[in-house]
Amino acid sequence: MENILSMAFMALVGWMAAKTGVIRPGGATVLSAFCLYIICPCVNIVAFQVDRGPDTQTGLLVTLVAAVGIQGLYLLVTTLLAKPFRLDAVEQGSLIYSNAGNLIVPLVTAMLGREKILYACAFRVIQIPLMWTHYPWLLNPKAKTDWLKLLRNPNILSVGAGLFLFFSGLRLPGVVSGAVESISDCMGPVSMFNIGLLMAEIDWSLLLGSVRSWLIALGRLVAYPMLFILFTAATGVTARLPGAQEWLLITLLACSAPVAVNVAQIAEVSGGDGPRAGAVVALSTLLSIVTMPLMALLYQMFC
Amino acid sequence: MELSYLLMQSILSMAVMVLMGWAGVKSGVLKLEDSRVVAALSLYIVCPCMMLSAFQVEFSPQKLQGLLLALAAAILIHGVYILFTLLLAGPFGLDGVEKGSLIYSNSGNLIIPLVTSLLGKEYVLFTSPFLTVQIILSWTHCVKLVCPSARLDLWKILKNPNILATLAGMVLFFGQLRLPGVVASAVDSVGACVGPLGMFSIGMLMAGADWGRVFRSKRNYAIVLGRLVLYPALFAVLVCLSRITFWMEGARQVLLVTMLAACAPVAVTISQMADLFGADSRKAGVLNVLSVVFSILTMPLLVMLYQTIC
Numbered sequence: 014m015e016n017i018l019s020m021a022f023m024a025l026v027g028w029m030a031a032k033t034g035v036i037r038p039g040g041a042t043v044l045s046a047f048c049l050y051i052i053c054p055c056v057n058i059v060a061f062q063v064d065r066g067p068d069t070q071t072g073l074l075v076t077l078v079a080a081v082g083i084q085g086l087y088l089l090v091t092t093l094l095a096k097p098f099r100l101d102a103v104e105q106g107s108l109i110y111s112n113a114g115n116l117i118v119p120l121v122t123a124m125l126g127r128e129k130i131l132y133a134c135a136f137r138v139i140q141i142p143l144m145w146t147h148y149p150w151l152l153n154p155k156a157k158t159d160w161l162k163l164l165r166n167p168n169i170l171s172v173g174a175g176l177f178l179f180f181s182g183l184r185l186p187g188v189v190s191g192a193v194e195s196i197s198d199c200m201g202p203v204s205m206f207n208i209g210l211l212m213a214e215i216d217w218s219l220l221l222g223s224v225r226s227w228l229i230a231l232g233r234l235v236a237y238p239m240l241f242i243l244f245t246a247a248t249g250v251t252a253r254l255p256g257a258q259e260w261l262l263i264t265l266l267a268c269s270a271p272v273a274v275n276v277a278q279i280a281e282v283s284g285g286d287g288p289r290a291g292a293v294v295a296l297s298t299l300l301s302i303v304t305m306p307l308m309a310l311l312y313q314m315f316c
Numbered sequence: 317m318e319l320s321y322l323l324m325q326s327i328l329s330m331a332v333m334v335l336m337g338w339a340g341v342k343s344g345v346l347k348l349e350d351s352r353v354v355a356a357l358s359l360y361i362v363c364p365c366m367m368l369s370a371f372q373v374e375f376s377p378q379k380l381q382g383l384l385l386a387l388a389a390a391i392l393i394h395g396v397y398i399l400f401t402l403l404l405a406g407p408f409g410l411d412g413v414e415k416g417s418l419i420y421s422n423s424g425n426l427i428i429p430l431v432t433s434l435l436g437k438e439y440v441l442f443t444s445p446f447l448t449v450q451i452i453l454s455w456t457h458c459v460k461l462v463c464p465s466a467r468l469d470l471w472k473i474l475k476n477p478n479i480l481a482t483l484a485g486m487v488l489f490f491g492q493l494r495l496p497g498v499v500a501s502a503v504d505s506v507g508a509c510v511g512p513l514g515m516f517s518i519g520m521l522m523a524g525a526d527w528g529r530v531f532r533s534k535r536n537y538a539i540v541l542g543r544l545v546l547y548p549a550l551f552a553v554l555v556c557l558s559r560i561t562f563w564m565e566g567a568r569q570v571l572l573v574t575m576l577a578a579c580a581p582v583a584v585t586i587s588q589m590a591d592l593f594g595a596d597s598r599k600a601g602v603l604n605v606l607s608v609v610f611s612i613l614t615m616p617l618l619v620m621l622y623q624t625i626c
Contacts, residue, residue, distance in 0.1 A: 015497060015498055015501070016501075018498045019497075019498045019499070019501045019502040019505075020502070022498060022499060022502040023502050023505075023506060026361060026502075026506070030357075030360065030361060035356055035360045035361075036353060036356055036357065036360075037352075037353070037356075039353075040353045040356075040357075043346065043347075043350040043353040043354070044353070044357075046340075046345055046346055046350070047340075047346070047354075047516075050340060050345040050346075051336055051337075051340060051345075051516070119505075123501075123505075187325060187329075188325055188328045188329045188332060189329070189332055191325070191326070191329035191332075191433075192329040192330070192332035192333050192336075192512075193332075195329075195333075195429075195508070195511055195512055196333060196336070196512045198505070198508050198509070198512075199508070199509040199512050199513065201505055202362075202502075202505055202506040202508075202509050203509065203513075206357065206361070
């Protein structure tokens, strides 16, 4: 809770910076590019610079399986819900894809320590390809997927590099790892500023009248993470496998994160309703200050 | 010797970050103008947070003594630099940008991360006297140097976010008030970004530099070596002559912080001011870039000199 409040405070600072004109409009785009192309890749590489003990490997496997399972389930549930509730592409994307990157990584670092970030990466390894193929397809079923572009996504590239270093047991030389580590520590503040800047540019009036947006946000923040809790509790894995509770807590955090910022960005480029998607992102980010600690609490009670 | 080695390592690690900012612009991921957003973020949000968090330490008479010593050293050395530059200006025909580049070093976004990684977070406190003296002088004396017809805006100095943060930090320090946990951890983690962001913005600026011009002019080398070698050596000699490090406990470490600030490359503000007041900002930028490149070598050497003679 305290970590989330402290991050909300940074977002507030970013919001004020935009409102007072210290940072010009458009600053958010610059920071997004920074996050996407420089900071995130550094985070992904640092995450895998840990000792390759049997524990770490099991954890990685467990979180990977959980990530595949839960995202498959989300896809299924959303497809089932789409018909009766007439969900459009942006709404479906908002329900499925959570902000598991620039929100969860700093949170996990603050709560559990840097050496646990790789379990958050396991979730992202599954989410990123899915988000860049399935979601654009939802928005525009005729568009062709650009596989090369997907491979060139800096996040995918850096996770690949991180995994390679991890399994080969190679360590970056001191000078480089010092640089990469201090850059990855900027992930939290920079992405929070970015969210604050985005919020300052949002048209809040889009949200007031829209009950639907609130429902979508609550589905993402409450119903979907609860699905994960139910499943974990049903499998009883946390009772049998030592360490699983902590690993899956990270998966839960990733599942209960607000709508991914990418949902709005991809909507923008693929011809969806970008501004409304942005509004849902902002709304869910705001609500997550309350819902995320609650979900974590529920998880700890049942799992 | 060991400290010089560590310093070299920290500087190289920062050079890696500069390279990343540079590559970001060169690969088209970031635009050259984007460096302004990063600079604004760093100047208005990140640096003030760093200052605030530097003052969030236990009050002790030793720290106060250290602060006063650093303040005295900062005032004295700036006085010496200004005088010395006045003496040199005549025979060498130095212009405003050159004078400014000799006197003012990049004691903020370069030195704070260096001090943090070399000596620890608790020493960042001692960078503030140098920074404060420098900010006040750079918005008065330096503005006059770069643009003699500019009107001084004292209000602007007071509104400088770093000065404000230093004042706020001092109030909290002397009152022994602590920020509440949530705010403190936010301020700490924002402050920790000072190194990477500063380095990125330098790298992005470098991507716009005309390298042919940077390496061609012999005069620029002379100015840069003056800033990086002659001026800091002057400080080391003065400290050595005063013998203060031998009779005052802790003075050696505190003055090492001042020494680091004194041997930093040319201040980025010189380019920004030149830009703002219509002086030769390209030349200022060239001097800045050149001095950053050379500082990778000169800073460890000068720290070694300081440690040998002081």
